[in-house]
Amino acid sequence: ILMFNKVGDPRPVLFYRWVFVWEKGYQEMDSVVSSVTTKAKGVAVTNTSTLGFRIWDVADYVIPAQEENSLFIMTNMIITMNQTQSICPEIPDKTTVCKSDTDCTSGSADIHSNGVKTGRCVPFNGSVKTCEVAAWCPVEDDTHVPKPAFLKAAENFTLLVKNNIWYPKFNFSKRNILPNTTTTYLKSCIYDAKTDPFCPIFRLGKIVENAGHSFQDMAVEGGIMGIQINWDCNLDRAASLCLPRYSFRRLDTRDLDHNVSPGYNFRFAKYYRDLTGVEQRTLIKAYGIRFDIIVFGKATVLCDVIVLYCMKKRYYYREKKYKYVEDYEQVGTSCAPCRQGASCPGEGSQGPGPPGMALGQRLVLLWQLTTHRLRLAVRCQPRRLLRLWTTCSSIYFRLFRTHFGFD
Structure with missing residues (x-):
């Protein structure tokens, strides 16, 4: 249903609705500033012919130990042990x-x-020859990625954010570990959108599952x-109602029809010396999941109408929210409060604005000035805001009722 002004033109009313309702022109907004720290927990066990029986804890699979707003969990690997700097045949491919x-x-x-090639063609095995290279030998063979994943038990690891x-x-300011969270609860809870929506501890398998993918x-x-x-x-509501909302999404694109260079991996090495003093290393090509924590949000506060009546030069603002011409007074140099017992500017007259301004324009002007001068009024007259509200708000609502024909 459209509301018309006195000449039957709906455009001003639609504009007011757009400013106040859709664009929330009556609110002050701010963007969030955030810091994030993470901590992973979990233990896995493997038993292979290469490594034997081995326990893997956080220090083994979280690489590096700390990152900014992210955490890498190693889930699979190709290990090349006991490499030394020497000469050896390359891995066979079309170039070697x-x-x-x-x-x-x-x-x-x-x-x-x-x-680096030495210029010699040497046997790689009984049937294939490859170019000899000066390198860390034996060279890495990553043609076959272990499947299932080497650390498939990582599905049950947990992540505290x-x-x-x-x-x-x-x-x-606030944090995602809420004030009513106890130490006992934090040690036992796991995030669940229905039963524990504010628990900051997540099971890795559930994170991937909630994004619509298979962890394994x-x-x-x-x-x-x-x-x-x-x-x-x-x-404007209680601080206890400002709560975090979690959601999950896979960020790397996975297209089964164009599966070139999939996933996420990198290499690192562990260096040591043998009994003869020769430098050796164990090269690890690590595959894993990087968890990026992305924080966003906006806060809104209702703007007070009263401060508009405590300003000078209130005509020099544009008609759109957040856009205004240069003010003729210096903000912050002095305050222009309403004197105690004095009426607010515009009371008993046509309201704010120069003579001849349409009533609807006065109504919009009243709200336009709010955001820009709210903080100045609070600083200058914090004890009189309630009195100003009681005295001056009636003017605004009188203008509102008159404009829409309620009087």
Whole structure:
């Protein structure tokens, strides 16, 4: 249903609805400032012919130990042990297979080569020859990725996310570990959207599942998961109602039809010396899931109408929210409070605005000035805001009722 002004034109009323209702022109907004720390927990056990029986804890699979707003959990790996700097045959592929020394240019190195060619063609096995290279030998063979994932038990690892947020404009701060959370609860809870929506501890398998993917499939070649924390808050309400909302999304694109360079992996090495003093290393190509914590949100506060009547030069603002011309007074140099017992500007007259201004325009002007001068009025006359509200709000509602024909 449209509301018309006195000349039957609905456009001003629609504009007011757009400003006040849709654009929430009566509210002051601020964006969130956030800090995040994470902590993973969980233990896995493996028993292989290469490594034997081994226990894996946080120090083994969280690499590096700390990152900014993210955490990497290693779920799969290719291990090349006891490498030394020497010469050895390359892994066979179309660029390394050779028949004679003329196929191997001495001193050259392909982009994907593990070392520098010596110029010799040597046997890789009984049937294949490859170019010899000076490299960390034996060179890594990553043609086959372990499946299922080496650390498939990581599905049951947990991740604690500690998030502190701050809205600087309103000097409001909070954290996702809520005030009513006890130590006992924090030690036992696991996030569940229905039963424990504010528990900050997440099971890795559930994070991936909530994003619509399989953890065991993702663990083989790795990927990137987003943990989104939404802090949209209405600060006119109680602070206890400003609560985090969690959602989950896979951030790396997975297209089965165009599966070139899938997942997420990198290499690192552990260096040591043998009994003879020769430097050796264990090279690990780590596949895993990187969890990025993404925090966003906006806070809103209702603007007070009263301060508009305590200003000078109130005509020099534009008709759109947040856009105004240069003020003719210096903000912050002096306060222009309403004197105790004095009537608010515009009372008993046509309201704010120069003579001849339409009633509807006065109504919009009254709200336009609110956001820009609220903080100045609070600083200058904090004890008189309630008195000003009682005295001056009647003017606004009288203008409102007159404009829409309620009187």
